[in-house]
Amino acid sequence: MSITSSAALAAIIDHTILRPDTTEADIDQFCAEALQWKFASVCVNPLNIPRVAAALRGSPVKTCSVIGFPLGATPTDVKRREVEWVTAQGASEVDMVISIGTLKSVGAGPIGEEVAVLKAACGDVLLKVIFETALLTDQEIVAASLAAKAAGADFVKTSTGFTQKGASVEAVALMRRTVGPKIGVSASGGIRSFIEAMAMIEAGSNRIGTSRGVALMREAHF
Template sequence: MAITSSTALAAIIDHTILRPDATEADVEQFCAEALQWNFAAVCVNPLYVPRVAATLRGSAVRACSVVGFPLGAAPTVLKRHEVEWVVAEGAAEVDMVISIGTLKSAGAGPIGEEVATLKAACGDARLKVILETALLTDEEIVAASLAAKAAGADFVKTSTAFTQKGATVEAVALMRRTVGPEMGVKASGGIRSFAEAMAMVAAGASRVGTSRGVALMREALFEG
């Protein structure tokens, strides 16, 4: 996709605050910033979904929650209950973490089954599937991306930012080649500058998750 203006960049940013020490005041600040800049979404831990959904209600900015975060190691039944709760509380987007150990030990089949279960639980909410690409081989990234696509996910996503490495241009490009043009690809984890965000977009990202959305926008305006 082409980013031709700061407005176009804002429209693909998930303004993300997932720090364990994030306070209610911090979350409110991120919501205010997202409304000011017209970001795509505010991404928070489940605890803050009701507050974020209420604050953003009536705007184009969507409330987004993570599920099975950050390790993906909860059983599907617990992830499904988590999805049901955050959607009921107002989340319009859900970013779930796959079980990386399951992928490595049993292949992509169980991953696809879990994604299908959680997609059904989402109702009208969008589902993004976090692969944690830094922990996967290229073959595993391809297999998991195809499984997520076949199961009806709306996006595949690179990373939680809670492991050894975040998004890379190479992983984003591989995911985009794998899922084709019709599915979303979200780059997330360690994206801290306008140049990094643009590199991810050039590689095929259609959404960028970052805690530095405001800084990116200020850089975009300066560059423009």
């Protein structure tokens, strides 16, 4: 993917605020920034979805909710009910977290089954699948990527940003090689500079999840 303008960069940034101490004032600020810079989405925890959806209504900026965040260690039916609730409240994108322990214990089969259930619950709402690549082997990343793709995921995504390491260029490149060109790859977690974001894009990412979207834009030079 080639990014040649600040507008093109802004259009792939998921402006993300998932801190446990996030206030309503923080949410309002992130929504205002997303509207100003024309970011792809504002990504928040489920309870903040109604406020974000109201702030962004009528704009091209999407309302994105995380599901099973940050560990993914909840039953599929609970995640499905989360999806149903956030989409009813106005979420137009959903970022689900897989169960890493399940993947490591029994393989990618149950991951694919869960993605299929949540994709059905999403309907037309875009679904990203978060892997936590820093905790996985290359073989596990490949297996999870193939399972998510086969189950109908719209994106595979590197990280929650809540473990010891976020996205890496190597993981993004591996995911892109594995899923091919027809579904998205999102780099998220630990991306703090324009240079880092551009490296992820060069490796094959076509979304950037970051809490530092405004700082990235101010650093951008095209």
